[in-house]
Amino acid sequence: MQKDTPVQNDSEGIARQAEEGSGLVHAMPDERGAVGRPGHNGGAGDVLSLTPSLSNMRAIYGSSDLVFLQGSSAPGGTYVHSLKAIDELLERDKLREKDGFPRKIRVGRLVKPGRGDKGKIILVPTTVEEKFIHDVRSSEPGSGGQSGGTGEGKEGEVIGEEQVEGGEGGAGAGGAGQGEGGEHEMESSAYDLGKVLGEKFELPNLKSKGKKRSLTRYTYDLTDRHKGRGQLLDKKATLRKIIETNISLEKILDPEDIDPANLLVSPQDEIYRILSKEKDYESQAMVFFLRDYSGSMMGRPTDVVVTQHVLIYSWLLFQYEKQVETRFILHDTAAKEVPDFFTYYNQSVAGGTKVGSAYRLVNEIVEAGNLARDYNIYVFHGTDGDDWDNDGRETIPEIKKILTFANRIGITIAGRTTDASTSVERYISNSRLLDEYPKGIRMDSVGENATEVRLIEGIKTLLS
């Protein structure tokens, strides 16, 4: 097992060397590739930090004998370990407050690369041990980021390139792993996270606005089977039953050689389908996550928005007993729906900004599926506040339309300043929507440097 990894990596390495030797500019391998070992995969990623994925610090101190020399991978699965002890941890954390110290358990996100390079996101409680240490991030994100290297080439020559973080298919915030379709694995941990959020941060329970539809509805379908009579003969099941009967009657001795003319058919062997009542579970909540992925969102604003959306998603998942459907919409000047959270998170930075386009798409989706009738609809939008539609002429009418059916619209502004000076903040305030619909729409300006605690506070504002 352990021998597989190095050999595999090795051949990759050789291929890479060959490629490099030819002097072509090529895509940088991810961190694993660059280090050549599966070293730090699965390391907890700080949700909010912008880490250069190729850091020289890592290169010196990130390699160790067990991983490097013996080729064993860092053990996975610590999160299970930590979830087990979570009640105790939270209890301890509560006592901290009583003793006059700030809480220390935080919610972190772990990206684990699975088989075939498919990542899954796992959400775990984490902590950090504060010390006086040098801030090595200070040179980021400028140029900077010096490291060493070896081989041919003239000074100034470009020898490799790497997708800017947040680029499509790029590494997640955990620094490792990429992928798609991990949604279901994510769900169960997100549910746990929601529970934690609820207990720890005392997020409010959602109040039903009386709009909530019944949990179940009944449909009628020809699914039940019945012997002897019914609406529709199930030929395959009947034939199977006939064979069964004849085997027990010893009419069929050699399964290779069956003479149908010899078989006995009992009326009891006839299997019919009958119409029956079916419970059909229906999602109670439909959550639209809208994210601005325009150029100005690059870096921290994106991190802040996505982190908060993960937390909100987890929280709603818990609140609605997993009966939550999510839709993800990205927009720059035009909006598009993306299939899953991974694309939602990883999609690369694009052009300008028109907030209205995203809301319009929500309206279109809701209308097309007549969703307003059956769902509690939540719309969360994250942006840095820039909008080419400066006074909201396109946006406000769309928002008003959403307000007619949505339980809540929550807008997060992760701007570079927090003084409510961005276009979105301005036109939302001017529209007086916040005052007119205090239960329908909320806005929260967190600033691009918001901490996790601040984000959770923000969720209270958006949801309560």
Next chain:
Amino acid sequence: MELIDQHTKKIMEGCKERARDAGLRFQDESLEYIVTNQDLLELSPKYMIPTLYDYWVHDVEVLREKGRYELYPNNPYETVINTRPAISFYNDNNPDWLNVMIFYHVLAHIDFFQNNMCFKHTWDEDFAGQALSDKSTIAMLRSERGRWVDYVIEFSRGMDNLVGFHGALSDINQPPEIKVSAKIDFYFDVFLQSIRRLSITEYLKEIDRYNDAVRHFGSIAETAFFSDVARKYPEFEALFARRGGVHKKSRDLLQFIQENSPFLGKEENRWMKSILQIVRKTSLFFQPQIRTKILNEGWASYWHEKLFLKDDRIDGNEVAFARVNAMVTALPRIGINPYALGMRLFDHIEDMSNKGKISTEFQRIQNEQKRQQFDKKTGSGMDSVFKIREDFDDFLFIKSFVDQDFVDQHKLFVTGRRLNTQRMTWEYFIKSRDAGQYRQMLLDSLYHPPFIEIDRTKEGCLYLDHQFEGKPLVNEFINNTMLGIEYLWGGPVKLETSEMIEDPQESLNDGGYNMPPEKEPSWHRVVYTMQDRQLSKTVL
């Protein structure tokens, strides 16, 4: 955890013989364990020390990204730990030939632990045994004091990177004959110079007088000397009693608090001191490891390659070895590999020394051709590498031996990174092939905790003075760290440090599409005050 089987142990013993013959020196006994994934889960938060004390942070995921290596002076997945006997960990399905290679690597590490001077303070003790007794101390305290034990651990660990490692080393290495009492130190270094402000001639006279006393009175010299002082400066005794203990600015915050905190001095808080002591000891134990990463890994790689190739037991596995060895010791196209770099430096030193190039004579030669042809055939290469494994740490190692010849020989360069706005990619490019810049890049990436001096006398509280070296402190960590220090000190704490002056223009950029032209940031000094668990900041 299980010990390796007899067959494998026999291989290890064979390796020990061959390593000894080659000149490595280490204790006879060693313990080798097979580790499973589950073992690793338990060991890695404890830095592979099976007996380390329990602490709840070991049970949760720790956020690693923010300069993890600055936070923890140890790597969670080392193969060998510096205990007596040395303990090493192995996968259970390594083929024999691979074990031979790993054993040589491990033996070189053990040799390094037991001979490099940075580890001197770990030589007389078995850390695993100590840790075990510390573990039970903490467990006992926890049963008496409950969660407060964990607070004290937390707050102590908050400063465990400020332990004055070099101070501790220099104490051990100072010959006893030049050690003088604190009173003499205080009299000559502080009292005469800063308090009485004696002129140089008067000062020298005092020194003569002291030397006279030593000559005449021998062992009672100090008493005799100070009886005269008492006549001349009657205030001295009182002054020494008041200020004597802390006249030197200390850099070992953990120790300083342990010794001087009024809070810890109280009878009911005495127990906390033992926790500070344990945390400090643990940190001091790991300090040399991170300060010799390149040297230690280089040394081990240098030897495993050398010894493996000479080993008669592994015939037929050269190709497999070459693959694994190349993986470990190849210089990466981009990045730094401490194994590869350290090994090549040792090769370089051996070669230089064999030719007599580590000499002033060679350094004076400017002519490139003459430099290349220079060969005194001294054959002293082996002696040199052994000397370096004994006396150097990473800083000195790089500073002394990464020269242009080395950089050219291995085609090394400094890479830079810049944003390509058209393609939205980071471009890595060759920034420089200059040895000076390469060396500086390496030095900049070495472990280096902040330089913080302690000055109790200033402003009537514990005053921490961060000597700015171009990098600010991680801002988000200041609050909680100081909260812990205030708790253990039992009074207000101030921290003076430098922060970048925010440029209001910066916030108006267009979100990273066009990076503003790089300019030198400007800094100002600020003072953080932690009082009654409230943090405030003033700009100086």
